[in-house]
Amino acid sequence: MISNSLLEIAKQQKTELGEISYNQLPRLCEALLEHGTQSNDIATHAVSFTLSGLSARYFGEVSLPMLQLQVVTTLPMVCQRCFEALPMPLEQTYMYALCDTPSEALLADDEVEWLGLDASDIHALVEDELLMALPITVLHPAQCVEVAAQSSSKPNPFAVLQALKQRPS
Numbered sequence: 470m471i472s473n474s475l476l477e478i479a480k481q482q483k484t485e486l487g488e489i490s491y492n493q494l495p496r497l498c499e500a501l502l503e504h505g506t507q508s509n510d511i512a513t514h515a516v517s518f519t520l521s522g523l524s525a526r527y528f529g530e531v532s533l534p535m536l537q538l539q540v541v542t543t544l545p546m547v548c549q550r551c552f553e554a555l556p557m558p559l560e561q562t563y564m565y566a567l568c569d570t571p572s573e574a575l576l577a578d579d580e581v582e583w584l585g586l587d588a589s590d591i592h593a594l595v596e597d598e599l600l601m602a603l604p605i606t607v608l609h610p611a612q613c614v615e616v617a618a619q620s621s622s623k624p625n626p627f628a629v630l631q632a633l634k635q636r637p638s
C-alpha cells in the first residue's frame with residue numbers, strides 16, 4: 470500500500486516501487502482503445518514504476534524537494550496500416566520539483582517538471598506520463614512505412630519521419 474504523499478517521499482528521500490495494471494488506468498485504456506488496441510491486449514499489460522525522493526535542489530533562491538520517477542512498460546500499439554500488433558518498449562525517467570508556484574528558474578529548466586505540494590496520486594502521475602508518451606502515428610518501420618508512403622496520393626515525407634521517431638524525451 471502506498472500511503473505517503475509525494476511530498477513526504479521527496480522530503481524523506483524514500484523510494485516507492487510497484488506495478489500498475491493498465492486496467493487500473495482508465496484514461497490510458499481509453500486512449501489505447503481509440504488507437505485500435507484490443508481490450509484483451511490492454512488487459513494483459515502493466516507498467517512498473519520507481520519513485521524516489523532526491524536531495525532538494527535550488528532553483529534561483531529557493532530550495533525545492535525533488536522526485537524522480539522511472540517507468541518501464543511496453544505500449545501495446547497497433548500498426549496503422551496493417552493493423553498487426555506493434556509493441557513499443559518504453560523506459561523513461563522524469564524529474565519533478567515540488568512547489569505551489571514555480572519560479573522562472575524552474576520553468577526554464579527543461580529537465581525538471583513541477584508538481585503541486587498536494588500531489589498524492591502516484592497512479593495518476595504514471596498515467597499522465599504514459600499518455601504523453603503515446604506515439605501519434607505507428608507504422609512498422611520497414612514494410613508499412615514504405616507502402617504507406619508509396620500508396621499515399623500525396624506522399625508526405627514528414628509524416629513518415631514522424632512515424633519513425635518516438636516521442637523526443
Ligand SMILES: [Zn+2]
Pocket residue numbers: 548549550551552553608609613
Ligand atoms: Zn504494419
